[in-house]
Amino acid sequence: xxxxxxxxxxxxxxxxxxxxxxxxxxxxxxxxxxxxxxxxxxxxxxxxxxxxxxxxxxxxxxxxxxxxxxxxxxxxxxxxxxxxxxxxxxxxxxxxxxxxxxxxxxxxxxxxxxxxxxxxxxxxxxxxxxxxxxxxxxxxxxxxxxxxxxxxxxxxxxxxxxxxxxxxxxxxxxxxxxxxxxxxxxxxxxxxxxxxxxxxxxxxxxxxxxxxxxxxxxxxxxxxxxxxxxxxxxxxxxxxxxxxxxxxxxxxxxxxxxxxxxxxxxxxxxxxxxxxxxxxxxxxxxxxxxxxxxxxxxxxxxxxxxxxxxxxxxxxxxxxxxxxxxxxxxxxxxxxxxxxxxxxxxxxxxxxxxxxxxxxxxxxxxxxxxxxxxxxxxxxxxxxxxxxxxxxxxxxxxxxxxxxxxxxxxxxxxxxxxxxxxxxxxxxxxxxxxxxxxxxxxxxxxxxxxxxxxxxxxxxxxxxxxxxxxxxxxxxxxxxxxxxxxxxxxxxxxxxxxxxxxxxxxxxxxxxxxxxxxxxxxxxxxxxxxxxxxxxxxxxxxxxxxxxxxxxxxxxxxxxxxxxxxxxxxxxxxxxxxxxxxxxxxxxxxxxxxxxxxxxxxxxxxxxxxxxxxxxxxxxxxxxxxxxxxxxxxxxxxxxxxxxxxxxxxxxxxxxxxxxxxxxxxxxxxxxxxxxxxxxxxxxxxxxxxxxxxxxxxxxxxxxxxxxxxxxxxxxxxxxxxxxxxxxxxxxxxxxxxxxxxxxxxxxxxxxxxxxxxxxxxxxxxxxxxxxxxxxxxxxxxxxxxxxxxxxxxxxxxxxxxxxxxxxxxxxxxxxxxxxxxxxxxxxxxxxxxxxxxxxxxxxxxxxxxxxxxxxxxxxxxxxxxxxxxxxxxxxxxxxxxxxxxxxxxxxxxxxxxxxxxxxxxxxxxxxxxxxxxxxxxxxxxxxxxxxxxxxxxxxxxxxxxxxxxxxxxxxxxxxxxxxxxxxxx
Numbered sequence: 001x002x003x004x005x006x007x008x009x010x011x012x013x014x015x016x017x018x019x020x021x022x023x024x025x026x027x028x029x030x031x032x033x034x035x036x037x038x039x040x041x042x043x044x045x046x047x048x049x050x051x052x053x054x055x056x057x058x059x060x061x062x063x064x065x066x067x068x069x070x071x072x073x074x075x076x077x078x079x080x081x082x083x084x085x086x087x088x089x090x091x092x093x094x095x096x097x098x099x100x101x102x103x104x105x106x107x108x109x110x111x112x113x114x115x116x117x118x119x120x121x122x123x124x125x126x127x128x129x130x131x132x133x134x135x136x137x138x139x140x141x142x143x144x145x146x147x148x149x150x151x152x153x154x155x156x157x158x159x160x161x162x163x164x165x166x167x168x169x170x171x172x173x174x175x176x177x178x179x180x181x182x183x184x185x186x187x188x189x190x191x192x193x194x195x196x197x198x199x200x201x202x203x204x205x206x207x208x209x210x211x212x213x214x215x216x217x218x219x220x221x222x223x224x225x226x227x228x229x230x231x232x233x234x235x236x237x238x239x240x241x242x243x244x245x246x247x248x249x250x251x252x253x254x255x256x257x258x259x260x261x262x263x264x265x266x267x268x269x270x271x272x273x274x275x276x277x278x279x280x281x282x283x284x285x286x287x288x289x290x291x292x293x294x295x296x297x298x299x300x301x302x303x304x305x306x307x308x309x310x311x312x313x314x315x316x317x318x319x320x321x322x323x324x325x326x327x328x329x330x331x332x333x334x335x336x337x338x339x340x341x342x343x344x345x346x347x348x349x350x351x352x353x354x355x356x357x358x359x360x361x362x363x364x365x366x367x368x369x370x371x372x373x374x375x376x377x378x379x380x381x382x383x384x385x386x387x388x389x390x391x392x393x394x395x396x397x398x399x400x401x402x403x404x405x406x407x408x409x410x411x412x413x414x415x416x417x418x419x420x421x422x423x424x425x426x427x428x429x430x431x432x433x434x435x436x437x438x439x440x441x442x443x444x445x446x447x448x449x450x451x452x453x454x455x456x457x458x459x460x461x462x463x464x465x466x467x468x469x470x471x472x473x474x475x476x477x478x479x480x481x482x483x484x485x486x487x488x489x490x491x492x493x494x495x496x497x498x499x500x501x502x503x504x505x506x507x508x509x510x511x512x513x514x515x516x517x518x519x520x521x522x523x524x525x526x527x528x529x530x531x532x533x534x535x536x537x538x539x540x541x542x543x544x545x546x547x548x549x550x551x552x553x554x555x556x557x558x559x560x561x562x563x564x565x566x567x568x569x570x571x572x573x574x575x576x577x578x579x580x581x582x583x584x585x586x587x588x589x590x591x592x593x594x595x596x597x598x599x600x601x602x603x604x605x606x607x608x609x610x611x612x613x614x615x616x617x618x619x620x621x622x623x624x625x626x627x628x629x630x631x632x633x634x635x636x637x638x639x640x641x642x643x644x645x646x647x648x649x650x651x652x653x654x655x656x657x658x659x660x661x662x663x664x665x666x667x668x669x670x671x672x673x674x675x676x677x678x679x680x681x682x683x684x685x686x687x688x689x690x691x692x693x694x695x696x697x698x699x700x701x702x703x704x705x706x707x708x709x710x711x712x713x714x715x716x717x718x719x720x721x722x723x724x725x726x727x728x729x730x731x732x733x734x735x736x737x738x739x740x741x742x743x744x745x746x747x748x749x750x751x752x753x754x755x756x757x758x759x760x761x762x763x764x765x766x767x768x769x770x771x772x773x774x775x776x777x778x779x780x781x782x783x784x785x786x787x788x789x790x791x792x793x794x795x796x797x798x799x800x801x802x803x804x805x806x807x808x809x810x811x812x813x814x815x816x817x818x819x820x821x822x823x824x825x826x827x828x829x830x831x832x833x834x835x836x837x838x839x840x841x842x843x844x845x846x847x848x849x850x851x852x853x854x855x856x857x858x859x860x861x862x863x864x865x866x867x868x869x870x871x872x873x874x875x876x877x878x879x880x881x882x883x884x885x886x887x888x889x890x891x892x893x894x895x896x897x898x899x900x901x902x903x904x905x906x907x908x909x910x911x912x913x914x915x916x917x918x919x920x921x922x923x924x925x926x927x928x929x930x931x932x933x934x935x936x937x938x939x940x941x942x943x944x945x946x947x948x949x950x951x952x953x954x955x956x957x958x959x960x961x962x963x964x965x966x967x968x969x970x
Contacts, residue, residue, distance in 0.1 A: 003689035005653025009792040013136060022141040024072040026584040032072075033064040034585045036536045037592045038601070039076040039150075041528075042126035043083040043452075045106035046134040047642035048673050049628035049635050052661040056625065056742055057592040058140045059662060062788035063737045065141075066811035072585050074146035074539040075135070079123045080515035081193055081528040082185060086453035088122050105640045106130065119514055120151060134645040138654050139791050145543045150531060153550050156516040158538050159531050161558035164519050165612060171468045172508070178202055178443050179462050179507045181276055184455020187511035188462060190529050191600055197449030198596070202459060205319050206430050207231035207440035208240055210297040210306075212265060228256065228263045230297050231440060233319030236401075237430045238422055240301045241413050242326040242365040246308045247336070250290040250350065252316035258282040265292065267321025270442075276460035277443055289316070293350045300438040309340050309357065310350050313388060319444050327376060328362035329404060331397045334376035335388045337362075366408040366422070375400055465518065466505040467530065469607060475500055477610035478603070485606075486590075486621035488740050489668050492598065499603040506530070506604075529600055533608035537562070540585040541578045548574055562613070586613075590621040590740070595668065598624070623740045626670040643673060655790035656682040662789055663746035685793060688750075692783075692797045695775055714770040717927060718763045721827040723818040725756045726778050730812045733785050742789075749785040759831060763931055776801065781812045822915040829921065829963060830928045834935060840969055841936070848938040854957040854966040855922045857946040859887065860897060864962040867901040868913050874902060900961050916963060925965065 016022065037057045040050065054075075061073040090098035091113065102108040108116065108125070116122040127149075135142060148155050166172050179188040180200075191198050210230040232246060248254075253268040260280050268286055275281040289310075296305040306324075313336065314323055327334040337360060340347070344354040362374045371378045383396035408422045417425050433439040449457035468474065478500045487493040508530035509518055515531055518524040538545075541561070545553070552572070560571035561579050587609075593602055602622060609618050628635055635642050648657050660681045665671040715723075729748055736745035757778075764771045780801055787794040787806035798806035837851060863881055870877045877898050881887045887894050905913055925932075925942055932940045943950040945957040945966070953968070960966040 001693060003686050003793075005655060005792065006650070008796055009137075009139070009649075009654050012792045012795060013139065016139075016141075017136075022073070023143050023145055024070060026581055027070045029070075031064075031067075031069045032585060033061070033069040033589050034072045034536075034540075034587070035061050035064075035590050035592070036074070036539070036588055038594070038597070039078045039532070039535070040127075040131050041078045041083065042123045042131060043087050044101065045126055045130035046645055047635060048630070048645055048648060048657075048661075049642075050131075051134065051138055051645045051648075051657065052628055052671065053592070053594070053625055054135060054140055055138060055658050055661055056623070056667045056740070057590070058138075058142075059658075059742050059788040060590065060592075060737070060740055061141050062791060062807060063811070066784065066787065066807065066809070068810070071141075072146075072539070073140075073142055074542075075140075075142050075144075076147050076535065076539065076542075077123065077127050077131075077149040078528065078532060079120070080150045080513065080526070080531050081510065082187075082189070082513040083193060083452045084119045084123050085513060086185075086451075088117060088119055089453070091122070092117055101640070105642060106644070120149075123149065123151075130644075137649050138645060138658060141791075146539045148538065148542050150516075150535070151514050154545050154548075154553060155535075155538060157550060157553035158535075158558065159516040159526060160519045161553075161555055162534060162608070162612065163516075163526060164555055165559075166467070166608075167520070169611070171471060171474060171611065172465055173468055173505070174463065174465050175505075176278065176461050177464050177466050177505055177507055178277075178459055179464060180445075180449060180457050181460035181462065182451040182453065182455045182457050183272070183276075184451060184453050185511075187513075188460070188464065188507050188509070188527070189451055189457060190507075190527055193452055193528070194457065195450045195452045195454070197445065197447050197457065200445040200447045200449045203235065203444050203446050205233035205235060205442050205444050206237035206434075207233055207320065207442055208237065208243075208324060209300050209438055209440055210246065210322075210324070211300065212292070212295060212297045214295050228265050229259075230265045230292070230322055231320050231442075232322050232324040233442065233444070234324060236326075236329075236426075237433070237439060238410065238414075238417075238426050239326040239329055239365060240299065240324075240433075241411075242328050242363045243299055243302075243304075243306055243324045244327055244360050244363055245306050245325045245337070246297060246322060247311035247314050247325060248289040248292050248308055248322050249312060249314040249316050250288060250293050250310040251312075252289050252314070252321060253286055254289050254291070254316070254321065255283045255287075256285045258284060265322070267316040269317045270320045273319075273444070273458050274442060276458050278461040289314075289321070290350065292322070294352045301433065307352070307356060307360065309352070310346065311336060311340075319442065326363075326365075327360075328364045328374045329366055329376055329400070329408075331376045331379045331383075331385065331393055331400060332388070334362065334374075334380055335385060335393060339388060365411050365413065366404055367411065368404050368408040370403065371400075375404065462507070464507045465509045465521075465524065466507045467607075469500075469503040469506050469604075474607060474611055475503075478607045480615070481606040481610040481618045484615070485619050488590075488621060488623040492595070492622075492624050492668075495598045496603055496606065499599050500607075503603065529604060532601065533604045534612060536588050536591070537582060537586065537613075540582045544578060544581065587617045588619050590623055591619060592623045592625060592667070592740075595624045595626065624668040626665060626668050629670060629672040631674055632672060648678070652678055652682045653685075653792075655793045656685055659685065659746065659750075659790050662742045663750070664743070666741055666743045669743075684750075685790065688754075689793060689797070692779055693800075695772075695779055696797065696801050698772070715774065716764070716768070716770065717823065718760060718827065719770055719774040720818070720820060720823050722756060722760045722764075722774055722778060724820045724823050725753070726781055727814045727816075727819040728824075729753050729756075730781065730785065730814050734811070737788075746786075746789050749782060749789070753782060762935070763827075763830075763928075784809050784812050821911050822918060825912060825915040826919055826924045829919070829924055830931070832963075833925065833928075833965060833967075834932065836964075837932070837936060837967055837969070840967055844969065846969055848936055848969045850939045850941060850970040851932065851936060852941045852943065852951065852956070852968040852970070853925055854950070854952070854960045854968070855925065855942070855944050856960040856962045856965065857944065859890070860945075860960070860962050863887065863894060863897050864901050864904070865917060867898065867905055868917055872902045872906050874898060877902070897961065900964075904961075904963060921963065921965070 035057045037054055057073065061071045064071045116125050182189045210232055212228045212230050254265060255268050255271055257264055257271050259274055271281050271283055292308050293310045295308050297308060298305050325333040327337045341357050347354045347357055364373050368375055379396040379400040383392040385393045385396055405422050410418050410420055412418045417429050430439060443459035445459060451457050479497060482493060482496045508527055509524035510527045513525050515525045518526060556568040557572050557575045559567040560575035565571045565576055606619060630641055630643060633641060656678060660678045732748040733745045783794045783798040783806045791807060795805040795807055841848060866880050867877050870880055881894055922944060929940050929942060945960045950957055956966040956968040
């Protein structure tokens with residue numbers, strides 16, 4: 001029967017659904033394992049990257065079930081916030097890009113589009129038609145009874161309880177706070193709402209308040225005649241003494257505006273930013289930047305007038321849109337100044353005398369070791385920067401900035417700050433001049449930020465409710481949670497602590513969107529990251545909570561559920577009943593999640609659990625997941641660069657998809673979906689299936705595991721070797737699974753053992769009954785090992801072999817009766833000798849008639865024993881062997897041999913070395929003589945190097961080394 005994954009997999013899906021195989025209920029027997037993964041946000045379809053995210057925890061869930069655990073692996077649906085609303089609006093507006101994604105990428109039928117024109121209709125379509133279908137086709141062992149959406153009214157009651165509790169504990173507060181603000185939706189957004197700029201950080205720019213006296217004709221009716229402030233944004237305020245000129249984009253839109261009562265000249269874009277940052281802004285006049293070109297503005301620190309030059313590289317959308325130039329210490333500015341000096345025609349076109357530009361010279365204000373008087377000039381020369389478009393310019397700039405920050409010292413012009421290192425003085429220098437009125441401040445992002453709705457996202461100071469992640473007591477609890485959990489991989493532990501340390505207040509509300517209303521102010525909705533911190537607890541009670549009227553789910557109900565009968569005066573018995581189920585499953589043993597969520601969701605998860613629950617119910621472990629690529633490039637739904645799981649399963653089969661995703665990289669490593677490699681995996685599973693079916697169909701009767709001891713006398717050396725290798729494989733796979741190392745586990749269970757089987761098939765007479773028993777025994781164990789990875793194939797074959805699906809059989813345990821290091825060592829010697837002979841045949845091109853094998857002389861074995869006992873210290877070994885008169889007489893030969901044998905023992909464990917010491921090397925090769933004769937179709941002669949009757953026509957015998965016999969081919 002050929003391997004037909006489509007037919008086979010559909011049968012198992014139906015069987016699992018009919019029997020409720022993965023529905024988990026409390027059970028007093030055995031251990032409990034509770035696994036979770038971030039619930040999907042169904043604003044689009046499921047792609048192959050999502051498939052890996054959910055398959056990795058499924059593998060671990062299946063493994064724990066075979067270990068006898070009662071395993072809960074649930075899933076829900078995150079619909080909170082505005083991305084789904086934005087998607088619906090774009091659909092209703094007929095936006096072509098959105099329609100293309102829906103039709104072409106996700107295959108939404110034309111007559112179905114109307115069903116997607118409500119937020120929950122949109123969400124439900126992708127939940128049912130993409131995520132659930134994809135998850136079921138992948139064979140995910142999910143308890144579907146526990147699903148919910150974050151827009152469900154009962155879930156909202158649960159979130160209401162959470163936030164009322166945090167509010168009463170003083171961990172929610174209202175106040176002004178800088179937030180990411182969508183100018184289109186006119187509300188705060190967070191990372192999950194963003195299309196671009198997810199990694200953007202808040203940056204506080206210092207505004208150096210340059211003055212301009214050329215705007216008196218602006219039409220300002222206030223009567224003020226105090227000039228205009230031209231604020232220029234910088235992250236390096238200490239360089240203000242080195243300003244030689246300024247730049248503005250002559251073609252961009254600028255404005256004269258009243259800002260907090262003063263006249264400012266800034267870009268039109270900056271007026272909106274300033275307004276959002278709690279400034280009173282009134283635009284009085286707009287014009288292009290050309291108006292300021294050629295003017296001079298006054299440096300508020302030095303009192304010097306500097307010339308404003310035109311520059312197309314100025315980004316009017318960034319900060320204030322006017323920038324100061326410090327060419328002595330900024331490679332960017334240095335190159336720009338040289339180009340401005342050379343472009344006399346452009347200067348004249350803007351009415352600027354080129355001689356005035358030529359007179360501008362860099363002003364050094366820092367000394368830094370390794371650079372000359374003008375460090376920027378040296379940096380440009382060092383990196384061979386040719387122009388302002390040269391990619392090397394960014395590298396040169398960053399290198400100089402870093403050096404100056406950590407080692408640059410201010411010159412005498414800085415007065416009380418002179419001689420200090422920038423790193424130590426920047427903050428004090430900035431604050432000093434801010435207090436004096438020469439500096440101001442504004443917030444900006446480190447990169448462009450775009451909302452999923454397509455709107456620009458800016459920094460805004462908003463009156464908002466925020467979670468007090470800056471509370472020191474709460475921070476300490478979160479640190480304690482990190483210390484008490486298992487972090488996989490371990491090197492991520494510090495990232496949680498780092499995030500806890502820098503987290504400050506977190507705005508937790510939005511003006512509108514799907515989700516739970518803020519309990520004490522229903523004008524606001526709790527934002528997506530803030531309502532997804534303890535939802536894992538909701539899984540444990542979700543099915544039974546549906547039986548309780550919504551109006552009964554008040555604060556007292558959840559207090560009794562999570563804190564017990566003493567938490568309220570009159571506890572609801574239904575809540576106490578649910579408490580038993582929650583207590584049975586909690587805590588979460590492992591949460592599988594993405595690496596980029598450590599900086600937000602995962603750390604919030606630790607914060608909220610550590611505050612709302614007692615320590616025994618805190619998270620036990622987090623496994624980090626890497627990013628997926630598609631043919632070497634980042635996947636993108638909006639660009640159609642995705643593979644849908646349904647299409648991949650249709651082409652290759654679910655087991656193939658799973659197996660590729662699981663063994664191409666460890667969970668925390670990035671992986672790359674490549675169709676050619678996936679096809680190769682399918683071919684390998686085909687071969688595995690065919691061999692297994694042949695073995696199963698050829699069996700007269702099933703040879704059971706407990707017959708191993710009875711058959712011990714029937715087994716040949718090579719059978720014992722394969723069974724011993726099986727024990728090693730079981731141990732390797734088990735240890736890897738305990739650490740969620742799915743690649744290591746699957747590689748060992750499948751690919752590495754396939755190598756052992758290839759050797760076994762070469763070595764063994766497969767017609768022997770004991771060989772057939774050995775292969776069936778090995779197949780049974782391997783199918784159990786592979787069941788978490790390829791459950792359809794493994795269950796089918798195991799049931800044909802034993803009558804029981806692999807997932808219903810116990811996880812294999814190592815059998816000490818079948819383990820033998822000595823057997824492994826002996827067979828390794830045979831395999832190595834075979835490879836050596838093949839190498840000689842390949843090099844010489846000879847067709848051997850006679851193969852002579854020479855085992856090392858006894859005196860060489862004595863040297864080996866010394867090396868084994870003393871170790872790899874050559875001097876110590878030589879001191880020991882030279883105490884033997886017989887060995888001392890052999891001089892250089894012993895010295896050379898010691899070097900060879902040190903390489904033999906280096907890196908080997910004591911058990912292996914002991915086995916090497918125990919084996920009779922000649923007897924091992926004698927036992928394999930018939931195999932070697934068949935392998936090479938030649939006569940095999942075996943000698944000891946010091947045999948009196950040795951036949952050694954080529955003088956090869958003396959080159960024999962223990963465990964590396966000499967070989968002569970005739």
